[in-house]
Amino acid sequence: MLAGFRAIANGLRTTLMMLKEPRDTIPYPEKRREYSPRFRGKHMLAQDEDGHELCVGCGLCEAVCPAHAIRVVAAGADGDRPVSWTERYAVDYEVDLIRCIFCGMCEEACPTNAVRLTPFNELAAYSRLDMVADKDELLAPPIRK
């Protein structure tokens, strides 16, 4: 019988030793890991301090995107009420997050530093259509809790 207890203690030795070690897992979603600022997650469209969009709808991100995940439709704004910092702006800006491979080429190609990849990576939705991020969604970047 003693031999039996010894065998169990022996078998659990590693487990019992690990009880006092620091934990490698975290209780997600109550706690989250710190990511590198260079982490490439969901896109955002930046605005300047006056609230003007930086994106001018040039479409270079669309051109460079290897997954054809981006669609840009540009237009000219009224002179009095510009949407972006210049006359031209993007009426539609869509990123299909299912197609996107998060390579970051759009960010690199952007001449106005408007499109940026945030560290936000919690991408889940009930339908494929919900995975297409439109302009309003991209202008209000999600905050990692």
Add this chain to the structure above:
Amino acid sequence: MTQLTIDGRTISVPEGTMVVDAAAKLGIDIPIYCYHQSLGPLGACRICLVEIEKMPKLQTACTTAVREGMVVRTGGPAVEKGRQGILEFLLINHPLDCPVCDKGGECFLQDYSFWYGAGKNRFEESKIQRRKDYPVSSYILLDQERCVLCQRCIRFMGEYVGEEQLMLEGRGVHTVVSTVEGQPATSPYAGNVIDLCPVGALLSEPYHFKARPWNIEREETLCSVCPVGCASLVTGRDGRAVRLEGRPQPELNDYGFLCDHGRFTYDYTYHPRRLTAAELDGAPQSPSAVIAAVGERLARAVAEAGPESVGVLTGGTHTVEEEWALARFAQDVVGTSRLGLVKPVAGDLPLALLGTFGDLAAATGVLLLGVDPYEAVPVVHLKLREARRAHPVAVWGLGDRTLTRATLPGDDYVVEPGRVAAALGAVLGGGDLDERWQALAEGLLTTERLVVLWDGADPGAAAALAQLAARRAGPTAVLPTHGPRNWLGAVRAGIPADDAAARGILEDAAEGRLSALILLGADPIRDFPDGDLAARALERVPSVYFMGAFAPEPRHALAAILPTAVWAEVTGTYANMEGRLQVAHGAAAAPGPARPVRPLVTALARAFGRPLRLGDDFDPFADQDGDRIARPPASQVPEDPAAPAPLRIREGEWALITGEVVAVSHPPSEIAERSRDRFPLRLNPADADRLGLRPEGGLVEVSQAERRFVAGARRDARIPEGRVFVPRGLPEVPVNRLDRGAGVRVALADRVPEGVAAQ
């Protein structure tokens, strides 16, 4: 021929060729901004520097003519350093706004900067700021900051078109392109400067910010607006045509210039009036339900009254393949021989006389028979000017108004309305001619190579033209300038295009001998020369079935409507006014249930109960003379016209004259609306003064018997006194429903009719 060596390869080119063109023949690309073959050398931009042996410095390839034994190097360190330096100068004041510039991605300044540029700018001072995005015409935006002062636009407007509406202003670094006296450019050729501009300085306003070269479909097409059928490129974005550009065809010596009426009317493919729903008896239905009902009703009509009780008329705007499908449906399924084409004029040209634009370029004499090419077929006017630049061309105008103009000077012979054929016959008949007319007779008979531009309005002129061709020693070519766009394509498809065929069908219809009439894109009331006959016909026929893009009025006369796909949405063959067959590709999607004619016709045949198998056995290009339609010798010599009835114009009445004006007859377009002529009617200034017409133009009432129409009119010294010019197809004044043998009354009007903007 001169032999020279370029980059180690030898080539022989004609004397006087510029090095840049000789290199292009070898497939060697020399960068150019200011040079254009249509304009000749200038040497303003200096980007085309090349190294030529025995010349101490770099030379501009666009201003250096080839010499025997010349050795040219288009690359190497010296050339690249030279081009890099030039680019650095060009970019000193060029703004870095490529992301917002429409030209981005298709810009030669970008391309050459990638290939030859230094990659950075040593110029640290601030750039000069100038006017950006300001309109120089209804359709063109100018950004002076982006301009590299190549002067292509200025030279094109001044030298090539002959309407100096753009110019250089200021000196040195402050030189800018601007319009003359700040007035907008109004030339119908101004849109070409958008294509000519090598940078993003001159941009299309309707295309502004619309698309990028990488998110569009850009397909080779042909302009669909007039029978010139200019080679062009259509840009499709999200299923819509959003731009039309000229497409040079070096093999046909065509530089790819368009007129603005063609360039800016592509939006008719999504105009609000475009048919996007099938209708049966005035109620919207699914296309399949309409097809089933129409097929069944046609079958019943044929069973009851025989196949000859069905008439089929085409508007001649669809592709050759589609016209052929319609002809098969009419002849093989319905079995009727009542098949015709609605064209706006009554004249029938013997096809054996049909000429080409090549004939036009080589012509020594040109007769404008009733047509002013500037108004009716604008690009032909440019081609005529091009011919005049190469060699002397005598131009004669023979019509009921002045047909030559400052940009195409010549001798005018103005005759009584409706007397064009009679006058031509009299000229050929010799007889008692005064000195002036004698000169015309001599010129027409003795000029080496004669080209006649004929508007087809006077049916008797066909006989006179055949007689003229027979009497002349040299070649005679006739180019018919009337529409519809693809009427010669319909001829290729086997549809009789003579006036008698359509007239016969409409007369039968008006007299109640038809039980059904099928229209493919045809609007007989608007287009047929006798509009009243067409109106009676459409009212009398029990069922009119319409397939097309724009429904003719009155809509209640149509028993069924089936929307069809049109130009830019289907790929197919068109024949232009030379009878030249060319293929146009689609770049847009047909709206809603609109579908191409071929599947529509096969579905109709199935519903009719006699399936039609349209195999691939029809090739428009088969059995043709090159790429032109067959031109059989006339089986019978056209009859000499009966002497025209005398004009019945009473005291105080005006003679009514008409003609094709493409600015009026082009398809409905919201873009072209902005430059619509609010005063399309024209009067002699002396008459206008007597009427008390305001200098800028005003509303007049044109009336005949009980019919009254109101439209804007303006002064035009090219209209003889006592005549009022009404463009054909003008909705406000349907000239084909007035009796042109009788006079009309003209009075000032104060009522503003619908559709005409108030003053």
